[in-house]
Amino acid sequence: MKILILSRGYKLYSTQSLYFAGQKKGHDIQIIDYLECNIVIEEGKPQVFWRGSPLRQIDAIIPRIGSSQTDYGAAIIRQFEMMGVFSALSAQALLCARSKLWSMQLLSNAEVGIPKTVFTNITQDIQPAIDEVGIPMIIKLLKGTHGLGVILSASRNNAEAVIEAFHRLKERVLLQEFIAESSGKDIRAFVVNGEVVGAMKRIAKAGEFRSNLHRGGHSIHIKLTEKEKETAIRAVNLMGLKVAGVDMLQSERGPLVLEVNPSPGLEGIESTTKVDIAGKIIAFIESSYQPNSKI
Numbered sequence: 001m002k003i004l005i006l007s008r009g010y011k012l013y014s015t016q017s018l019y020f021a022g023q024k025k026g027h028d029i030q031i032i033d034y035l036e037c038n039i040v041i042e043e044g045k046p047q048v049f050w051r052g053s054p055l056r057q058i059d060a061i062i063p064r065i066g067s068s069q070t071d072y073g074a075a076i077i078r079q080f081e082m083m084g085v086f087s088a089l090s091a092q093a094l095l096c097a098r099s100k101l102w103s104m105q106l107l108s109n110a111e112v113g114i115p116k117t118v119f120t121n122i123t124q125d126i127q128p129a130i131d132e133v134g135i136p137m138i139i140k141l142l143k144g145t146h147g148l149g150v151i152l153s154a155s156r157n158n159a160e161a162v163i164e165a166f167h168r169l170k171e172r173v174l175l176q177e178f179i180a181e182s183s184g185k186d187i188r189a190f191v192v193n194g195e196v197v198g199a200m201k202r203i204a205k206a207g208e209f210r211s212n213l214h215r216g217g218h219s220i221h222i223k224l225t226e227k228e229k230e231t232a233i234r235a236v237n238l239m240g241l242k243v244a245g246v247d248m249l250q251s252e253r254g255p256l257v258l259e260v261n262p263s264p265g266l267e268g269i270e271s272t273t274k275v276d277i278a279g280k281i282i283a284f285i286e287s288s289y290q291p292n293s294k295i
Helices: 013-024 067-082 091-098 100-109 127-133 156-168 226-239 267-273 277-288
Strands: 002-006 028-032 037-040 047-050 060-063 117-119 137-141 150-153 173-177 185-192 195-203 218-221 243-251 254-261
Touching: 002 013, 002 067, 013 028, 013 267, 013 277, 037 067, 047 067, 060 067, 060 277, 067 091, 091 100, 091 226, 100 117, 100 173, 100 226, 100 254, 117 127, 127 156, 127 173, 137 156, 150 156, 156 173, 185 226, 185 267, 185 277, 195 226, 195 267, 195 277, 218 267, 226 243, 226 254, 267 277
Parallel strands: 002 028, 002 060
Antiparallel strands: 037 047, 117 173, 137 150, 137 173, 185 195, 185 243, 195 218, 243 254
């Protein structure tokens, strides 16, 4: 198969892991920067150009889309989909999962466990929203990533000040209940094609409540409970994803989904679990690909 990895970072661990996993399976695999791609929209002739040349005879793509380039990345994926190219991540699923608000609405409607969350308009009185969530609370920017834009407010005065500051900057936020029993800890389940293929617990560094590895936390390999596996798989399916990382809290009332990541990093999960996750993603593409006459 001819497979393209859409990635801005040729040397990134995840990109390299996927590249070598594809090569190991004997595929013609190439890494291209999706921001260097142009879309040609013409009746009956969808095309993608890279560095001035048309991309043809492509069997599959593996999108690795950064959060700041979600919209453009989704447009490139959509164009490949219109060309009949198989994608490990659909444009619609990417947009859905990247929207914190949309994804939380979907999960709650399907009765998947989540922390209680409130979304308010910038111009509205914030007092009822604070009352609804309670103190302490987590305040999250809608577009934050890697733990950036996530603040723990331990007092009402602090919460009011933080929310008002974001609102003055025209930044929208989610207010979320604080789950005390899981402070500084969360779990990530990695799902490929409806199966949890690896899981780890992330533990924050001393004095930090955010457990992201990018924030200095560390991870350990864990075995999920059946309820945690079920929750992770349901969350991924609701987003329309086939490959995703699901971040959850272990609460007294069961697993609570924090986020479904449509382009999760591989370094942490592979080094922690010693599982060849990239190889499993390539195997999923092999089992799902069907030749299409459009290409």
